Amino acid sequence: MPYKLVGRTHTFYGRRLWEIVGLLKDFGVGRMVVRSRFERYPEPTFYRIVSAQPEMDNGDPHKDEDNMRGKILVERVFRGKNCGVANISKAAYKTDFRLIHKHEEAKYLEAYQRCVNTSRERKIFPRTMEMPPLLKFVAKREGHASDVLQIKMANKNNNSRVAEEGEEPNVEVSIGLTTPHSPQLYEGVF
């Protein structure tokens, strides 16, 4: 059904996950839901509900008090990568979820399979990077152990990692501006 949206635009589009889950048999275990926030990515992002325990009959309806709490486990596929079973209880109250009809699930699964077969190129960062000029000066004067900075990745789940020993990185890293992704923004600046 085509939608004609009126009024202010939102960041979220959809319903609370608890509203969706409360209408389904067995609290929607085995069904597929998506978040509109993650539909901006070209790769498919969806959840398959593993278990749901909504906290029901508490809070006043129409005052954003009901359908707010519970425990829910889902199998998460984020940008074409299966992240395994995840607890999204803290995000389930957001009015950003949409139920996928059973006959539409195949579309997402096919897209997921395509992503699995043709995985994205993983960003490989160098192991070290140059120091900022002043810190370099201080390190030299005070005799620091090294005059380069070690790069560590905080998030292990994303599409980037630090190069192994002797591996060639495919990302350029430096203090200051590197090769810009959008060179047209810098036209006339340099």
Added chain:
Amino acid sequence: MNIGVRSNLVALGCGARLWYPVHEAMVTLTGSQTVRWIKPRWVPVAKSKMFRIPERKPLPLEEEVELRCLYNNYYMAMRAIRRHLCEERLRVSDTSELAIKAEEEQAEHDQLMEHNSQENLRVAALREARIKKEFEADLARVTASKEKLAKDAEKAEEEALRIINETQEFVKTFIKREDFEKAIETALANPVDYNFAIDQQGNIFRGRSTRPEDVAEEDKEKLLFAVQS
């Protein structure tokens, strides 16, 4: 005085009610005042703006990509710098003056701990002796208390026996049922007159109808205090 781009200076009028949004505190000594030509906080949304929907301008894709890349680089560099400085501090602190001082402090701490344990032993010996003494004192107190209780019980028993004996003696004086008539007759035959009178010399005259002249001088009974005086 607040002078902004959107403020105008107007002369202070002497009209009864001001139609423009101005506050008394904003009136200056020169007689001029500042008017802010914007909506005060308590005024509701203008009717012309009530249903206006502000446009939400999307960020161009190339700018978004560029900004995200710049932010990522910045946070990665900052994280690396922070880690470097932290590691450097840890490395330096092993051989620094602070570390040497820490060794001295550790030695002093050990010495103090040894002293503390010795002191604990000494105090423990004192405490044991005190507790033993207190225990003995307790025993003595309990024994004395027991003896006193036994003595008190004995005394109470004697007192009880005495009361019983006295009562038994007293009971003997009760009028028996068979002697009841006789006792009444005796009482009626021997009426007791408790009335008496006293004169100014302290003489007591027993009986209701006794007259002072009927009593002989040597038979007169004197009041106790009158006898003493």
